[in-house]
Amino acid sequence: MSDEPGLEFQRETKHRRDRLVGRSMDWGRKPETYKEYPDRPSTALPEPKRPVSSLDELLRARRSVRRFSEYPVSLEDLSYLLWAGDGITRREKGYEFRTAPSAGALYPVETYVAVNEVVGLAPGIYHYSVKLHALELIKRGHLGEEVARAALDQAMCAS
Template sequence: MSGIGDQFQSQTKYHRDRMPGGGMDFASQPELYKSYPDADIVDLPFVKDPGGLDLYDALRKRRSVRRFAERAIALNQLAWLLWASTGITRTEDGWAFRSAPSAGALYPIETYLCVNRVEGMGPGLYHYSIPNHKLEMLTKGVFGDQVAAAALDQQMCNQCDVVFVWSAVFARSKWKYKQRAYRYVYMDAGHIAENLALAATSIGLAGCHIAALYDDQANALFDLDGIHESVIYMTVIGKPA
């Protein structure tokens, strides 16, 4: 029997003799960055060398951790994790490239945070402004319980220090790849999340990726419509218990 996933996989194949046409209309390219101009800003340091494990040890030691010590991470640790997962690493001919690869360099993934405990900033929901390497505060308050509820009641979301919440702005990738874009946005999120996992491991932190979500509930927390932009993935981060 063929379900919607089987149909999607089949109907988004590339065939040498019948590639989708269309091309790219630069006049209608969606914005690469989302911004909240009225939000209060949290400045983040640029952490060039956080110390810690080398790549071999980080790869060897990374594992999913779901229980955390009740100890806040430092703001410079959070800044390192944000940059390492999806920060800007280089600019070529005016185009900014990031620490994680992205199909067509179209960068459909937005990063939000649910901060439970981070030194130097209050709990709340935040958005990472990638071009400015700053956080934009969306809503002040304690949201760990609500994020846990949106993640099929996985309590690690309120016990950790911070939840990274990734959404996809599908139009950025669909602009070039049409329906095949839905293959790529999930890969992009995976690259970003694993950058985060390795960066966290390298500085003695740990976490767990989460794809088990009540989509509508997760989207409502960040005021996303679930069609043009939808939460697709999360990672909890903290100091292992």
């Protein structure tokens, strides 16, 4: 791994013309629909509760902040945020529809969360299991400094 994991990630995952030209989709090599970590400890998330505010109210109230509450995040709030970012909205005719769009329904992006202060959840790095609406523990411990470094030294990621 390089000394600049955030820059390395951007470099390795961006689309470039030289990587795309002359290639076609090989549907026989399609990845599994869900990434799973069956050997990792799993924490079921509560059913996501949608906000009672209208979308208009939420958009008008949105602000960027750099000072955060000293109170821990509730498991219910984390559950909703993860579902809103990539959760399943409905199942229909053998297909599952998610909150996030994906070309060809391939869903190539996985969601991981660095937990430092969430009520009822040990600190660590977790994978969001879309299929189970659960968190799978990848690495235990307070990893804020490492996460901040990987996020191009964004101090807010350390807390």
